[in-house]
Amino acid sequence: MTTAVKIRSSRGCWTCRLRRKKCDEGKPICSECSTLELTCHFSDAKPDWMDGGEREKQMAQEFKQMVKDQATKRRERKWAQMEDAAALPITVADRPSPPKQASVDVDHTLAYVYQTWPIIWTGSPHRTAKFPYSRSSGHTNQSDSDDDRDEDEADRELNQAMLYIDYVFPFLSPFYRPQLSESGRGWLLVLLMKNKALFHTALSLASYFTAVVMADWDPGRHEDCKAHNWSELQKQQGLGIKALQRDLERVNERGVARSLKSSVHCLESIVQALYFEVAVANTQNWQVHLDGASVLFGQIIQTHANVGEKPWFSVLASMSPGNLAKDLGNGRHPWAPSQAAFRFMTASLIWNDIIASTALERAPSLQQFHAELLEGPNPALQTEEFVGRPNWVVLLISEIAALDAWKKGMKASGLFCIIDLVQRASIIEQRLQSGIAELDHSPIDYPTNRADRLTGEAFAALGVEALHDFDKLHTTPSHSLSAKIWAQAAMIYLRVVVSGLQPCQPEIRASVAHIISLFRALPSPLCLRTLVWPYAVAGCLATPDEEPFFRELVNAMGVLQIFGAVKEAFSVMSTVWEHRACTNPDTWDIASCFKVLGHTSLLV
Structure with missing residues (x-):
């Protein structure tokens, strides 16, 4: 069996001969040297550095370094052009307008x-983007060192x-x-x-x-x-x-x-x-x-x-x-x-879109799609499978956000009527109460092997190693536990929309206490990443005696509290606590809390 051998010209430039590359013998500069921006050594006489010894090895290393340096410069030039x-x-561009329905x-x-x-990132990488498998795009004039890199x-x-x-x-x-x-x-x-x-x-x-x-x-x-x-x-x-x-x-x-x-x-x-x-x-x-x-x-x-x-x-x-x-x-x-x-x-x-609407004081932008996607006995999407919240809870939060936007719109136009608000809110509350009652009759569907369930202290001791096996350590709350927390937070949200930010209201106190008890049942502090909005809603209505619980809950996440919106949620509630004395129920609500840091917080 014969082996194919790559044939190189004996009359090519000395640069290609030293680098063991095929030279097309183009003069005054061959295509290989031109592409890589190298000095092309064409001469009949053999250069003195081609001595088969140390000088030749040194020159080969110099050319190798030159290839790297020139490649970096080429890529930075291309990057600047991209920027x-x-x-x-x-x-x-001018073009015939396609038919549209709106x-x-x-x-x-x-x-x-x-x-x-705005482009936040302002650095300058040393190469252009390489998408997986893009090397098969047909570019063949790169050097071996470029290919390897x-x-x-x-x-x-x-x-x-x-x-x-x-x-x-x-x-x-x-x-x-x-x-x-x-x-x-x-x-x-x-x-x-x-x-x-x-x-x-x-x-x-x-x-x-x-x-x-x-x-x-x-x-x-x-x-x-x-x-x-x-x-x-x-x-x-x-x-x-x-x-x-x-x-x-x-x-x-x-x-x-x-x-x-x-x-x-x-x-x-x-x-x-x-x-x-x-x-x-x-x-x-x-x-x-x-x-x-x-x-x-x-x-x-x-x-x-x-x-x-x-x-x-x-x-x-x-x-x-x-x-x-x-x-x-x-x-x-x-x-x-x-x-x-x-x-x-x-x-x-x-x-x-729904969670953002609770902070932006507007009805969800995509509410027109809710009927097809989320409503009915056989909806197109079951949000529980994607985000762990049943459709009915998601829809009710959406309706409460829309109610809040309606209330503020009516006040701005001078047409607000408290009776209309209470009537609209009572319809939503009845549906919420019905859903919560049904959830209360269903047990929290913990996995059967609860022996290895982690407490907050045990998880803190394990640290980030707990990430290595999500299923084994049960770092995801059960669907029923998650639904109960979200439903109670929705109830708090509804009552704040109707009455303003009143932490001492008995109904709100009961819901906050219930949420705290449900948070204590979480199998791991990491579960908080799926419950940021309820955590923030309940935390903003917490009493001074309840503050340590919310602080300890986020601290138990360790370094991972900064990955996602958990840390942002805690900053929101901490600032609300600092302003507790001046939170007038007529002017403060959940949306006000989510803007308290000077920007609008998206707590998903």
Whole structure:
């Protein structure tokens, strides 16, 4: 059996001969040296450094270093060009307007929303973005050292992607555990491989999560690893933002009506960016992401839905023709990756929109979709499977937010009537009481093997090692326990909407005490990450005697209290406690509390 041998020219430049590269013998500079910006040594006489000894080895090392240095300079030049291009306003090209069912121009709206989108990250990475498997794109004029370095970088990115899938995503969405009959979570891997903006944002989250966890490891050690993770966070965030801006520009050029797949990818990327802002407790951009995603989601449904009673479902069906029965609602089904991703992103967006409305003093922007997605005996989505809250609780929180917005609108117009408010609130309260009564008759569905249940003290002793096995350590509250906490928090929210911030009101005192008792039943302090809004609502109404409980609960999370909105929630309630003496019930409510830090807090 013969072995193929790479033939090199004996008349090529001495640079290529030394580097053992094939030379095309182009003069005065061969293409290899031109591409890598190296000195091309063409001469009949053999250079004196080609002595087969130490000088030749030294020169080979110098060329190797030159390849690295020039590659860095090329990439920085390209990065600067990318930054300049991304800084340009997103414009809408002249084109025939596609038919639309409403007057809202989503293209112009998105251009406005993201035209001045601030880029937090201001660093300068030493390479251009490498998406997994992008090395197969056909570029063959790189050196072996470049290829090796790019391969190493791609390997690191793939490793970070798996950290995101194995640890970060389960930490952010612990209730989401789709069964095999629903095709599992494979769609997440597909999405990471195909959506560049989402991929980089996920890697940034993975880097941040790792950096947070490592902060609790051996003080004074692993400093290089910690610094690398912080650097990687900034770099990947910048790459994700720029990739999303380019994707949005392409959607703007074509129009949402002509690009379902691209529009959905942009939606997924924006929702992921929203996840990032909440995870890193950034208070500046989350509303930009939420508004942009809501506008885009509405236009996707508006322009791509078939005429009928289930517009969202018709868009879902169109993503995989033949894979979905027309009359199939929620339930076990082997979803295509695009469908599973769309379902998850829709549920996440709907939920974020509802919680945001409690702070923004407005009805949820996507409330028009609640009837199809959340209501009825067979809704399109069961939020309990995605965020751990049953649909009826989610819908009632949405209705209370809408009631709060109605009350403030009536007061502003001078048409407010307290009798109307009480009547509207009593209807919601009756439904809440009915749901709570039903929950009280159902036991908390703890796992059967409770022997290894962790107390707060035991978890604090274990530290971050408890992350290594979510199921074994039961770091997710049961669905019934979660529902009870959320229902009691909704009751507090409703009473504050009606009567203002009155911590001493007997009904509010009873609900706060009940929530505290339910929090004590949590299997682990890490469960608090799924209960941020109830924690904040109850905490803002806590008495001085109850303050230590809320403080100890967040402290028991250790370093992970800063990953997500838990720390933000505690800052909110702490500031409310400081202003307790001046919280007039006529002017203070839950929305006021969520703005007490000088910005609007999204506590999901």
